[in-house]
Amino acid sequence: xxxxxxxxxxxxxxxxxxxxxxxxxxxxxxxxxRFESYSPGGRMWLIRAWLNGEVQTSKRFQEVLYSCTMCANxxxxxxxxxxxxxxxxxxxxxxEMVADGNLPPTVRDYLxxxxxxxxPYKAPAEERxxxxxxxxxxxxxxxxxxxxxxxxxxxxxxxxxxTRAVADLLVxxxxxxxxxxxxxxxxxxxxxxxxESGLFEMLARQNMALFEDRSVTRIITVDPHAYNAFxxxxxxxxxNFEVFHYTQILADKMDALRLSRRTRETTITYHDPCxxxxxxxxxxxxxxxxxxxxxxxxxxxxxHKSSALCCxxxxxxxxxxxxxxxxxxAARIRVRQARDAGARIIAVACPQCAKMLxxxxxxxxLQDHLEVADIAEIVSKVL
Amino acid sequence: MxxxxxxxxxxxxxxxxxxxxxxxxxxxxSGAQAPxxxxxxxxxxxxxxxxxxxxxxxxxxxxxxxxxxxxxxxxLVVPQQGGxxxxxxRMDRIIEVNELSRYAVIEAGVSQAALRxxxxxxxxxxxxxxxxxxxxxxxxxxxxIQGHGHITPRYGINSDMINSxxxxxxxxxxxxxxxxxxxxxxxxxxxxxxxxxxxxxxFGTTGVVTKLSMKLYPRPRYRDVLVFSSDDIDAIPxxxxxxxxxxxxxxxxxxxxxxxxxxxxxxxxxxVSAHFEEELALKINTFKNLGHKIGGGNRIRVVDNLHPALxxxxxxxxxxxxxxxxxxxxxxxxxxxxxxxxxxxxxxxRKGIDIAHRHGMIASYVHQVLTCHSIMFGFxxxxxxxxxxxxxxxxxxxxxxNRVTLDLGGMIWKGETGAQxxxxxxxxxxxxxxxxxxxxxxxxxxxxxxxxxEVQ
Numbered sequence: 001x002x003x004x005x006x007x008x009x010x011x012x013x014x015x016x017x018x019x020x021x022x023x024x025x026x027x028x029x030x031x032x033x034r035f036e037s038y039s040p041g042g043r044m045w046l047i048r049a050w051l052n053g054e055v056q057t058s059k060r061f062q063e064v065l066y067s068c069t070m071c072a073n074x075x076x077x078x079x080x081x082x083x084x085x086x087x088x089x090x091x092x093x094x095x096e097m098v099a100d101g102n103l104p105p106t107v108r109d110y111l112x113x114x115x116x117x118x119x120p121y122k123a124p125a126e127e128r129x130x131x132x133x134x135x136x137x138x139x140x141x142x143x144x145x146x147x148x149x150x151x152x153x154x155x156x157x158x159x160x161x162x163t164r165a166v167a168d169l170l171v172x173x174x175x176x177x178x179x180x181x182x183x184x185x186x187x188x189x190x191x192x193x194x195x196e197s198g199l200f201e202m203l204a205r206q207n208m209a210l211f212e213d214r215s216v217t218r219i220i221t222v223d224p225h226a227y228n229a230f231x232x233x234x235x236x237x238x239x240n241f242e243v244f245h246y247t248q249i250l251a252d253k254m255d256a257l258r259l260s261r262r263t264r265e266t267t268i269t270y271h272d273p274c275x276x277x278x279x280x281x282x283x284x285x286x287x288x289x290x291x292x293x294x295x296x297x298x299x300x301x302x303x304h305k306s307s308a309l310c311c312x313x314x315x316x317x318x319x320x321x322x323x324x325x326x327x328x329x330a331a332r333i334r335v336r337q338a339r340d341a342g343a344r345i346i347a348v349a350c351p352q353c354a355k356m357l358x359x360x361x362x363x364x365x366l367q368d369h370l371e372v373a374d375i376a377e378i379v380s381k382v383l
Numbered sequence: 384m385x386x387x388x389x390x391x392x393x394x395x396x397x398x399x400x401x402x403x404x405x406x407x408x409x410x411x412x413s414g415a416q417a418p419x420x421x422x423x424x425x426x427x428x429x430x431x432x433x434x435x436x437x438x439x440x441x442x443x444x445x446x447x448x449x450x451x452x453x454x455x456x457x458x459l460v461v462p463q464q465g466g467x468x469x470x471x472x473r474m475d476r477i478i479e480v481n482e483l484s485r486y487a488v489i490e491a492g493v494s495q496a497a498l499r500x501x502x503x504x505x506x507x508x509x510x511x512x513x514x515x516x517x518x519x520x521x522x523x524x525x526x527x528i529q530g531h532g533h534i535t536p537r538y539g540i541n542s543d544m545i546n547s548x549x550x551x552x553x554x555x556x557x558x559x560x561x562x563x564x565x566x567x568x569x570x571x572x573x574x575x576x577x578x579x580x581x582x583x584x585x586f587g588t589t590g591v592v593t594k595l596s597m598k599l600y601p602r603p604r605y606r607d608v609l610v611f612s613s614d615d616i617d618a619i620p621x622x623x624x625x626x627x628x629x630x631x632x633x634x635x636x637x638x639x640x641x642x643x644x645x646x647x648x649x650x651x652x653x654x655v656s657a658h659f660e661e662e663l664a665l666k667i668n669t670f671k672n673l674g675h676k677i678g679g680g681n682r683i684r685v686v687d688n689l690h691p692a693l694x695x696x697x698x699x700x701x702x703x704x705x706x707x708x709x710x711x712x713x714x715x716x717x718x719x720x721x722x723x724x725x726x727x728x729x730x731x732x733r734k735g736i737d738i739a740h741r742h743g744m745i746a747s748y749v750h751q752v753l754t755c756h757s758i759m760f761g762f763x764x765x766x767x768x769x770x771x772x773x774x775x776x777x778x779x780x781x782x783x784x785n786r787v788t789l790d791l792g793g794m795i796w797k798g799e800t801g802a803q804x805x806x807x808x809x810x811x812x813x814x815x816x817x818x819x820x821x822x823x824x825x826x827x828x829x830x831x832x833x834x835x836x837e838v839q
Contacts, residue, residue, distance in 0.1 A: 014519030022496030
């Protein structure tokens with residue numbers, strides 16, 4: 001396995017489980033399961049034991065491996081020099097498991113759908129552009145930017161609402177962009193994180209060929225997962241286009257939007273998506289947008305920026321749900337953190353986070369106190 | 384499966400495991416000791432659940448090993464005879480902080496990090512004694528193994544800071560000790576018979592501590608570090624005596640490492656704290672002046688231009704000591720911790736270097752002066768976890784270090800099974816028998832972490 005020359009170096013000291021200031025445990029599977037086996041260090045030791053034949057492939061081991069949300073809290077807070085490779089090590093172990101062909105059923109089903117249909121929803125490819133119906137958006141043709149949507153933003157009903165809000169805002173901000181509509185192809189971020197490197201590479205090369213064919217040089221993504229794939233993984237395959245998350249474009253266009261004051265002052269907290277924050281270091285652009293919205297008071301949750309708690313949907317868990325629910329699930333803890341911060345709205349910049357947190361609010365019965373809104377939706381309300 | 388079902392009935396299915404993966408993790412720690420068998424891992428949430436688990440285990444004669452952070456490095460909480468590992472980390476409530484009387488009542492699973500963060504947020508004028516360990520280790524576990532923290536030179540080792548406790552006896556009774564036995568205020572340990580002593584230093588062989596009241600102390604606003612260096616091993620006792628004689632220390636380490644070359648000196652790391660800037664400056668200057676006077680000014684010299692990374696390493700609470708411990712970059716570390724009187728340090732220093740060299744290692748020391756009376760002298764061995772021969776060499780070096788400690792008249796802190804057996808063998812026979820009698824009286828079926836503090 002890749003990285004097997006360093007995997008023994010984990011000391012299991014546990015910094016990886018914590019926030020920057022040690023206030024709380026911040027590793028989603030460890031917080032939920034609490035057995036040391038589910039901590040990053042436990043996972044490291046078990047992967048090594050698995051490679052050595054000391055533990056076997058089992059439902060439990062699969063759960064240990066796939067409940068990890070790849071949120072990179074461990075990468076951020078491990079104090080050793082190999083910290084940058086922690087998520088890469090977990091990905092490499094998943095690749096080994098894929099190669100063995102012995103996967104958790106929900107992971108297997110996700111990958112099968114992606115392979116067969118090109119998306120996890122088993123939906124026809126021609127419906128991929130349905131989110132744009134009625135918006136009069138251009139198909140990409142020599143625009144400044146390609147707006148790349150991703151599977152959740154294209155097929156999921158809630159995701160579509162967010163995508164439409166993003167597209168509408170970009171139009172109003174005067175950004176020159178086009179879309180691919182039904183020709184868009186899955187970015188493959190989740191295939192990568194679930195260990196299906198072959199499928200990921202196939203999707204990446206298809207996308208790169210498509211972008212090259214259309215002369216795409218700059219991409220705006222709705223979804224941080226796609227942003228992460230393009231920004232980090234595609235480049236290793238030779239991609240040379242520029243990629244931006246939509247908040248990075250919008251943050252510099254706020255002056256171009258004619259914002260009006262909210263009728264009521266609203267307290268908002270921002271939930272950092274892992275694939276925008278810890279994985280790619282973008283913490284400020286979303287906050288700049290929110291701070292520019294009249295009538296908005298931005299408050300921080302105790303765990304934020306590099307110490308933000310994941311919503312639980314990363315690393316493929318949005319689809320596979322290996323992490324699962326329960327009172328100590330990351331999403332439920334996160335909405336309680338937002339409530340404790342005094343927020344009325346949790347601002348998100350990721351359709352997957354939006355879905356995870358909205359579900360958690362319902363289970364926590366916080367609907368009367370808290371709602372989730374994408375940043376694009378928040379800005380739209382003050383136009 | 385009957386036992387498993389009963390445990391699930393007590394704490395819930397989600398918090399009992401006999402899965403091979405969990406047993407693998409709980410059957411070993413980060414030190415050099417060989418893995419040992421575990422049958423169940425159980426994570427209770429309440430004292431009543433602990434009580435029911437112990438009652439079940441006592442009736443079935445199943446060994447129980449209570450686990451805090453599990454970072455003793457000497458496998459103290461890896462069962463020697465299988466059975467149940469009672470992982471206490473779900474009991475993580477900070478129940479009370481009494482600011483005026485300066486104490487905190489916490490459950491057994493509260494980590495150093497959690498208490499420190501809580502105090503910083505809600506009681507910023509107070510602090511607890513934080514050990515030189517990762518922030519995930521538990522406050523209770525550290526106190527019960529007679530650990531020491533960053534304010535130990537001033538206030539004593541962490542077990543001295545215990546006021547009151549709640550314990551579950553092996554036979555299932557729940558007892559409150561110290562002032563908690565007769566008062567809602569858990570503010571003092573005496574003046575009644577010192578029953579908390581029956582659970583301190585016993586490595587979980589007499590019962591399970593579920594709650595603890597720890598003393599809190601004023602948190603000074605300013606801290607700084609001053610480092611002296613020397614190459615005179617024989618002068619160490621005199622230097623320690625003189626530096627501690629000032630009675631102004633917050634923390635005090637002796638550090639060395641043979642590689643890199645710049646580390647190959649004796650470093651005296653003096654940490655001072657103060658409520659006022661002037662007070663801090665006065666203390667620093669006082670120590671500098673003292674350094675010029677000890678032994679006529681020839682014993683130690685001030686290290687100017689201390690590297691910022693070292694300054695951070697010394698002033699961080701807790702420090703990121705794990706990085707320094709992993710100087711072999713092999714993911715393994717264990718140390719034999721000798722509690723020594725100051726006058727024995729030079730001999731231990733030389734013998735430790737000899738042991739390291741004989742096992743092909745470089746010598747590396749981090750010693751913490753505990754109070755004005757003793758030092759924790761750490762014979763440090765970093766090893767490559769992927770190399771069985773290296774691990775074995777570390778085990779042998781630890782055993783030899785243990786023997787040196789006892790030969791010098793020292794005592795071994797939180798020693799692994801072998802160290803405990805050496806200690807029991809050297810101990811006054813009547814004392815060793817008393818330990819056995821107490822254990823038998825408290826734990827008639829011998830279920831609590833058996834194999835520890837036993838005469839072979």
